[in-house]
């Protein structure tokens with residue numbers, strides 16, 4: 001991932017994302033479960049899930065994000081590894097593999113996606129479960145270019161930082177590739193102190209997207225069998241909610 005695309009470790013945790021994914025992952029853990037978390041970021045999921053597991057290994061490519069995770073998660077049963085989840089080789093197998101909050105969508109190129117699924121294959125126990133999620137695109141292929149792209153900045157929210165500064169977040173939606181199905185938004189953080197702008201941080205990211213059937217086909221094409229699907233974290237049916245969440249195992253002939 002280009003350096004400029006790395007998520008802002010400073011501001012990532014400032015906003016509370018309305019995700020209830022930890023509860024879903026917890027249904028797949030017990031005190032015996034060895035968890036591999038791919039793209040663990042600042043440890044949003046790592047700490048809570050480690051409490052419900054035997055051991056959690058978090059892998060992350062961004063040093064500042066991993067540093068933040070280590071500062072935040074002091075559970076003794078967490079190992080943090082700086083590595084690339086598209087080429088990782090830990091020589092170890094796990095009961096549960098997760099990549100929370102759309103990590104798969106950070107992988108822009110097909111060779112990265114292929115590498116990522118090989119990593120899951122190589123690290124999943126024969127009866128292990130992997131769970132992935134991506135967002136469910138609101139617009140059809142034809143509508144996307146017309147409805148997603150905009151010259152305007154879109155306001156996403158604001159929050160109060162611990163020192164009393166206000167952090168506001170916008171995004172831009174100026175570029176997309178409809179053939180490869182990748183969005184290129186920029187997240188723009190602006191920090192204000194007593195009403196005065198004191199910092200601007202622009203974080204370009206990429207988000208490859210899949211439609212509900214494509215996401216299922218992608219997983220099955222990589223030698224896995226789908227065992228459960230969800231449309232979000234509040235009981236939505238697959239394809240009808242905001243998120244596409246799929247649990248899968250290795251296909252038995254693999």
Ligand SMILES: C[S@@+](CC[C@H](N)C(=O)[O-])C[C@H]1O[C@@H](n2cnc3c(N)ncnc32)[C@H](O)[C@@H]1O
Pocket residue numbers: 001006007038039040041042043044045059060061062065083084085086099100101102103106107
């Ligand atoms: C949207 S964040 C999700 C972070 C965390 N999983 C969460 O739920 O809050 C995506 C994370 O994936 C990491 N990532 C992206 N590509 C990666 C790669 N090739 N190898 C390891 N980590 C990667 C990013 O640095 C970022 O921390």
